[in-house]
Structures are given as C-alpha cells and as structure tokens.
Amino acid sequence: MGDSSRIEPRNEPLKRGHGVHFPDTKDRGITYMPAQNLHVATLPWHRGRSTSIMSPSSLIDVRTAVAGQRVPRLGGSRLLGSVRELRRDYLGTISRAADEIGGLARISAGPPGWRVTFYSVSSPELAAEILGQPDRFRKNGPGYRELRRELGENLLTSEDESWHRQRRFLAPIFTRRRIAGDYIHIMIEEAERLVERWQAAATEGRSVDLYPEMVEITSRVIGRILFGADVARAIPQLTRFRIVNEELLRRFVSAHPTPRWLPTPHNRRLTYELAQVRHIVDEIITERQSERVKRPTADMLDLLVAARDAENASDRLTDTEVANQVLLFLIAGRETTAVTLACTLLQLALAPQWQTTLREEIIEQLHGRMPSAEEVHQLEWTDRFLRESMRLYPAAHGMNRSTREDEILGGYNIPAGSWVEVSVWGIHHSPAVWHEPEIFDPRRFDVPAGQFPGGHRYAWMPFGAGPRACIGTQIAMLEIPIVIAAILQAFVLETSLSSVPLHAAITVLPSAALPLQLRPLQET
Ligand code: HEM
Numbered sequence: 001m002g003d004s005s006r007i008e009p010r011n012e013p014l015k016r017g018h019g020v021h022f023p024d025t026k027d028r029g030i031t032y033m034p035a036q037n038l039h040v041a042t043l044p045w046h047r048g049r050s051t052s053i054m055s056p057s058s059l060i061d062v063r064t065a066v067a068g069q070r071v072p073r074l075g076g077s078r079l080l081g082s083v084r085e086l087r088r089d090y091l092g093t094i095s096r097a098a099d100e101i102g103g104l105a106r107i108s109a110g111p112p113g114w115r116v117t118f119y120s121v122s123s124p125e126l127a128a129e130i131l132g133q134p135d136r137f138r139k140n141g142p143g144y145r146e147l148r149r150e151l152g153e154n155l156l157t158s159e160d161e162s163w164h165r166q167r168r169f170l171a172p173i174f175t176r177r178r179i180a181g182d183y184i185h186i187m188i189e190e191a192e193r194l195v196e197r198w199q200a201a202a203t204e205g206r207s208v209d210l211y212p213e214m215v216e217i218t219s220r221v222i223g224r225i226l227f228g229a230d231v232a233r234a235i236p237q238l239t240r241f242r243i244v245n246e247e248l249l250r251r252f253v254s255a256h257p258t259p260r261w262l263p264t265p266h267n268r269r270l271t272y273e274l275a276q277v278r279h280i281v282d283e284i285i286t287e288r289q290s291e292r293v294k295r296p297t298a299d300m301l302d303l304l305v306a307a308r309d310a311e312n313a314s315d316r317l318t319d320t321e322v323a324n325q326v327l328l329f330l331i332a333g334r335e336t337t338a339v340t341l342a343c344t345l346l347q348l349a350l351a352p353q354w355q356t357t358l359r360e361e362i363i364e365q366l367h368g369r370m371p372s373a374e375e376v377h378q379l380e381w382t383d384r385f386l387r388e389s390m391r392l393y394p395a396a397h398g399m400n401r402s403t404r405e406d407e408i409l410g411g412y413n414i415p416a417g418s419w420v421e422v423s424v425w426g427i428h429h430s431p432a433v434w435h436e437p438e439i440f441d442p443r444r445f446d447v448p449a450g451q452f453p454g455g456h457r458y459a460w461m462p463f464g465a466g467p468r469a470c471i472g473t474q475i476a477m478l479e480i481p482i483v484i485a486a487i488l489q490a491f492v493l494e495t496s497l498s499s500v501p502l503h504a505a506i507t508v509l510p511s512a513a514l515p516l517q518l519r520p521l522q523e524t
Pocket of ligand 1: 155156157167222328329332333334336337340394395396399400462463464465467468469470471472473475476
C-alpha cells in the first residue's frame with residue numbers, strides 16, 4: 001500500500017457545538033452532541049467519593065510541601081458544581097475540562113456536604129505516571145469495588161501480590177503466538193458464518209442492526225475460545241450474560257443503587273442470572289477436573305485448569321479462581337470487542353472511499369481467502385483504519401483509580417483517597433495531543449518506525465497502559481481485522497446514518513440502532 005492518491009482524505013469535519021436533545025433518546029435522558037457525534041448518558045461518577053482532608057502524611061511529605069497547589073476546578077453552578085452538565089453530557093464535560101483547564105482538571109458535582117470530586121486526566125504524560133504506578137494509584141474506586149463484589153477476585157479487579165500471581169498464570173495463555181496458533185480458526189469460522197448469515201439480508205435488501213450482530217459474533221468467539229466443544233452448552237448462558245451486564249450497568253449508572261441485600265426485582269434478577277452463569281461454568285470446570293482423557297486441542301479452560309505458577313510449580317488456580325477468570329473474560333472480552341467492531345464497520349459505511357481502499361488492500365493480499373495471522377499484520381491500511389476508529393470511539397473510555405496517599409500530579413496536590421479518572425476519551429479527543437481530533441483520518445497512524453502517532457507513546461491507549469494494560473489485546477486485534485476482511489470481501493456497506501450514535505456507560509455503547517445496508521459485492 002502507500003498509494004496516497006487512492007485514499008479518501010477525510011470525512012466532513014465535525015463542528016464543536018452544544019448538546020441538543022435527540023428525540024429518539026428522550027426517555028433515556030440521552031443527549032445528542034454534534035461536537036462529538038455522540039449521545040451521552042449519565043455516568044457512574046456520582047458514585048465516587050473523595051476526601052479533601054489532608055492526611056497526616058501530607059505534613060511531612062516534602063513533595064506536597066513544595067507543590068501545594070490545588071488542581072484548577074472546572075466552572076459550574078455555585079451550588080451544584082458540574083452535576084447537571086455531567087448528567088447531560090459526561091464525555092462533552094470531560095472534553096470541555098481538557099479544553100478549558102488542561103490535562104488535569106478538578107470536577108465537582110453535588111451540593112455542599114454531598115459533593116463528589118474527581119480529577120479528570122486527559123494528558124498522556126500524566127496517564128503514564130498514574131497507570132505506571134499501581135501501588136500508588138489503586139483500583140479501589142466505586143466501579144472496581146462493585147465488580148469485585150459481584151464477580152469475585154479476578155485479574156481485572158485484584159491488586160498487589162494477588163494480581164501478580166494471577167498474571168503469572170494467565171500471561172502464557174494470552175501470548176500472541178498462542179492466540180494466533182490456537183484460536184484464529186475460531187475467528188475465521190465465525191466470520192464466515194456471519195457472512196453466510198448476512199447473504200440473505202443482502203439479497204433481500206434488508207438492513208442489519210450492527211450492535212446485536214457484533215455481540216453475537218464476539219460472544220461465540222470468546223465462548224468457543226474458552227469452552228471449545230462445550231460452547232453449545234454454554235451459549236444459552238452467554239446470552240444470560242447480557243442480562244448480567246445490563247443489571248451491573250444499571251447499578252453503575254445509578255446515583256443511589258439499592259443495597260444488594262434488598263430483595264428488589266433488579267437485585268433478584270442479577271443474583272439469579274449470575275448464579276445461572278456461574279453454575280454452568282462451575283459444572284464444566286468440575287467435569288474438566290475429573291476427565292482422564294486429554295482432549296486433542298486444549299481450549300482456554302483446559303489451559304486455566306492445568307496452569308501452574310512459573311515461580312512455584314505446585315501452585316495452581318483453585319476452581320473458584322478459574323471460574324472468576326472465566327466470568328471476567330466473558331464480560332471483558334465481549335462488549336468491548338463488539339462495540340469496537342460495530343463502530344468500525346459503521347465508520348466504513350460512513351467513509352465509502354476508505355472502504356474501497358481497505359477492500360482493495362484486502363483483495364490484493366488475500367484474493368478472496370481468509371487471512372493467516374501473519375497476513376493480518378500485513379493489512380496496513382486496515383490496521384490504521386481500525387486504530388483511528390478506536391481513537392475516535394474508544395470502547396473503554398476511562399480508567400478509574402484512587403489515591404492511597406497524598407500525591408503530586410503535574411505539580412498539583414491530589415489528596416489521599418481521591419478519585420482519579422484517566423480519560424482515554426479525553427486524551428484521544430484532545431486538540432493538545434491530536435491535530436483536529438474530531439476528524440476521522442487513518443493517515444495519522446502512518447508514521448515512521450520508532451515514532452508514535454499523536455507524538456506520545458500514550459497518545460493512543462484504547463487498551464490501557466502500564467502493567468495493568470489489557471491482556472486480551474491480541475485477541476481483539478486479530479478478531480476485528482478478520483471480521484472486516486470477511487465482510488469487505490463479500491459486501492459493500494452503506495448506512496442511513498450520518499454519524500456513529502454513542503452514549504457513555506461503563507463502556508461506550510450505541511445509543512440507537514446501527515442500521516447497516518449490505519449489497520453483495522458481485523453486484524457492484
Ligand atoms: C476492543 C477490545 C478491548 C478493549 C478496548 C479493552 C480495554 C481494556 C482496558 C482499557 C483495560 C485496562 C483497564 C484498567 O487499567 O483499568 C483492559 C484490561 C483487561 N482486559 Fe481488555 N479490552 C478489550 C478486549 C479484551 C479481551 C478480548 C479480553 C479477554 C478475553 C480482555 C480482558 C482484559 C483483562 C483480563 C484485563 C485486566 C488486565 C490486568 O489488570 O492485568 N479484554 N482492557
């Protein structure tokens with residue numbers, strides 16, 4: 001590739017503006033933001049808690065004594081701070097804080113006495129500092145506490161030695177070589193299955209709704225990776241996971257979630273559905289433990305059950321620990337990949353010339369075949385398109401940390417017990433980091449070896465950064481191009497939408513249907 005004359009330069013620039021209510025989403029309290037092409041909903045910020053009381057350590061901490069400045073606060077209502085703005089448009093508020101204040105902004109919400117404060121970080125340098133020091137910036141905010149309670153200790157929620165131990169067990173299972181060798185055939189088969197399913201819609205001129213379609217394929221892929229041949233049994237339970245996700249989400253986005261011990265319909269539903277999912281996972285694990293015959297190809301569950309700690313060969317994961325990881329992978333591996341796929345495919349429909357560029361690249365390299373892992377890495381423009389899509393629509397839009405002690409960040413004081421939100425969204429949309437950040441342009445990622453797009457190693461960080469970065473990156477970055485390659489070799493994609501309608505919850509999610517019209521490629 002590299003023939004720039006074949007490349008559609010840009011979509012229409014998006015203009016910054018104020019949020020207006022979008023009729024279809026009225027009931028859900030979602031606001032349409034022309035500036036970001038977004039629909040934004042209430043977020044979990046209001047469940048955080050911070051204290052501005054100086055801990056005794058601050059009196060003797062030299063760093064605190066030298067700096068001693070409070071982080072500038074985003075302007076808002078005198079009485080309620082930014083509460084209304086955050087509710088109406090969380091991500092727009094984060095962007096405004098980055099524009100008006102800079103890479104570190106204090107955002108307060110709620111009346112005095114009930115006020116919640118958090119520190120929004122939209123600077124790659126500060127993000128590197130925070131994410132690189134998990135002993136100081138802890139996973140102990142409200143979101144992680146809730147996840148820990150519902151799903152148990154797992155790789156995402158644990159800390160310190162417990163996390164180190166789990167990561168030692170799991171890292172060898174998630175290597176690029178293993179993912180490419182053991183699981184690529186699953187991704188290819190599922191992509192082909194999807195294309196087959198979509199043929200009927202294409203010939204009948206029906207459009208498909210992208211997000212549920214993508215949830216289905218990513219569920220099947222992660223289900224087969226984990227459970228292999230047992231996936232047929234697990235699939236109905238995977239469907240249940242949507243309910244678990246919804247209920248967890250409801251708690252996250254609620255200002256005052258009901259205590260879990262109260263027997264409300266939602267609480268009971270969450271408890272019941274989680275128990276059902278856990279039951280099938282436990283059942284399959286127990287069977288695996290008792291099996292004498294080794295199966296010809298080990299699925300990920302076999303590997304988890306057989307895993308031994310590299311530093312202590314007699315140590316193994318208990319059945320509960322295995323089950324906790326499986327539940328986590330079902331949640332972490334599905335929604336994020338599905339929403340990224342949905343946004344990327346819709347973006348292809350929104351940018352027809354880029355679609356042609358990618359299709360030409362794919363056909364030139366693959367001639368109608370599906371790619372090997374090596375060939376996926378050679379699809380340069382497909383890769384750049386995907387990265388640009390993940391920049392504009394980062395599925396995990398923010399990472400929540402809390403400070404154990406008083407900290408100095410960018411020369412400012414952050415008191416102990418504060419909530420610090422590393423905003424991937426803020427960094428990816430910051431004009432201080434990216435030139436004209438609202439414009440979709442995959443050429444940003446065409447940089448010489450050794451240079452970072454956006455000029456900083458952490459200017460692009462959809463998978464997080466530092467030791468706690470995503471362990472499933474290789475799965476997503478193989479699965480998504482394979483699905484794109486299969487689809488673009490079969491269909492031309494069109495949409496009646498003019499932008500990607502999203503809202504922000506735990507992850508970024510579509511706020512409306514994402515209709516995709518398919519035309520069989522041969523017809524064009
Ligand atoms: C496009 C897809 C994905 C995105 C955008 C994504 C994003 C992220 C991010 C931002 C983090 C860091 C969270 C933090 O530091 O607070 C993370 C962690 C994690 N992700 Fe992913 N993820 C994706 C796919 C997957 C998949 C496919 C799996 C597994 C099958 C997975 C499993 C995990 C796990 C276990 C962690 C915790 C790692 C640790 O703390 O050691 N993710 N992910």
